[in-house]
Amino acid sequence: MGALADFSDDGGRLRFSGDLSLAQIGDLPTRLDAHTGSVSAIDLSGIDRIDTIGAWIVHRFAKRTNAAIEGLKPEQQHLLEQVQRADQAAPMRKAPISPFTRVLGEIGEAVAIAGRTLLGLLGFLGATVIAFFNVIRHPRRFRFNATVQRFEVVGVSALGIVGLMSFLIGIVIAQQGAVQLRQFGAEVFTINLIGRITLRELGVLMTAIMVAGRSGSSFAAQLGTMKLTEEIDAMRTIGVSPMEALVLPRTIAAVVLMPLLGFYSSLIAIIGGGLLCWWQLEIPPVTYIARLREVVPITDLYVGLIKAPVFGAIIAVAGCFQGMQVEGDAEQVGTRTTSAVVQAIFLVIVLDAIFAVFFERIGWI
Incomplete structure (x- = not known):
């Protein structure tokens, strides 16, 4: 003692x-x-x-x-x-704030986060474009095998689910259109509805949403996991650009395959609508096809094919961007994957609205 x-x-x-x-x-x-x-x-x-x-x-x-x-x-x-x-002064408990002030603060914080995310996404898009031109200048750096593998993941593996979804959407459009037009004795115009809305809007839009949920989330999860395991840092250490090796093949695959998937989706939706018209409205397939050729302008196909690669680029860039932002722990992978899907779908719908106004102004209606 x-x-x-x-x-x-x-x-x-x-x-x-x-x-x-x-x-x-x-x-x-x-x-x-x-x-x-x-x-x-x-x-x-x-x-x-x-x-x-x-x-x-x-x-x-x-x-x-x-x-x-x-x-x-x-x-x-x-x-x-x-x-x-x-020996520090204990922080004083803040006075309670009013619900209105709290809501305004949360809205302001959400707007600030959205602005920073959009700015980061634009910067990431610029980096992707730079990587694309670098590969054009040095073709030997192009990852052909990785790109072909992404073709299979984004396109070939998605044919089944995209086809099933499009077929059912075509049936739903035909059935609902026939029910509404029957009130005016204009069931024949169901063919107009099916042809124009699938080629111009729903075929590409629903395919983009499906690809965003399927491939965009996959891109974010894959790159996020590689970021956590420091594989991306290791690639930079040995002189390999992650933008060229990881981001560019995924972006090229999405841009190239989205028009093909969109056309495939529209075609399957038209077939589904045609089968319902044959069964419920007793419109023979020959008449159905002839009517489609009369009422659907070629510009509707052009509209869908123009929008598709843009949607593909947005989905791929959003998925890869969110994956590259993963830091800290495995929970970030799930959070960023969810953000990638939400962000891609939101941007696709916004761009679709912008395209609709643009094509209406130039007379493609």
């Missing part, structure tokens, strides 16, 4: 002795509080040991008297420094 903590005043210089621990501190805090003389320094070279309580008492007294602390051993000095760093 150590000696009780004590101190002596040597002309303004306080010398501590004994055991400055909780068990031996005694009435030292009370005696220090009652000390009124000036203190220039506190000498701790005579103490046997010191714990957190003792260090706190010494620090508090030194802070009150503006005295210097001397004589500590290295480990004791470290303990005192930890106590000094911990």
Whole structure:
């Protein structure tokens, strides 16, 4: 058992002795509080040991008297420094804010996040374009095998689900259109509805949404996992550009295959609508095809084929961008994958609306 903590005043210089621990501190805090003389320094070279309580008492007294602390051993000095760093004012609890102010704050924060994300996406798109031109200048850097593999993942593997979705959508459009047009005795115009809406809008749009949910999420998850496992950092270390090796093949595959998938989707939707017209409206396939050729202008096909590669580029860039933003832990992979799908679908719908206005202005209606 150590000696009780004590101190002596040597002309303004306080010398501590004994055991400055909780068990031996005694009435030292009370005696220090009652000390009124000036203190220039506190000498701790005579103490046997010191714990957190003792260090706190010494620090508090030194802070009150503006005295210097001397004589500590290295480990004791470290303990005192930890106590000094911990001596911070506790943050005051903020006053409650009104619901209106809180909602405004959340809206403002969401707008700021959306702005930063859009700016980052534009920068990432620029980096992708630069990587594309670098590959054109140096064709040997083009990853042919990786691009072909992405063709299979984005296109060939998606034919089944895209075809099934388009077939059912064509049936739904035909059935709902026939029900509504029957009220006016105009069931024949169901063919107009099917042909124009599938080639111009729904074929490409629904395919883009399906590709965003299927391939865009896959791009984000793959790149996010590679980012967590530091594979992307390793590629940079050995002089391989991740934009050229990872992002560009996925973007090229989405841009090239989206027009093909969009045309395939429209064709399957027209077939589904035609089967329902044959069964429910008793319109023979020959008549159905002839009517399609009469009422569907070629510009509708051009509209779909022009929009498709743009949608593909947006989906691929959004997926790769979110994947490259993954940091920290595995939870970020799921969060960024969700963000990639939502962002891609949102941008596709916004661009589709812009395209609709643009084509209407140039007379492609």
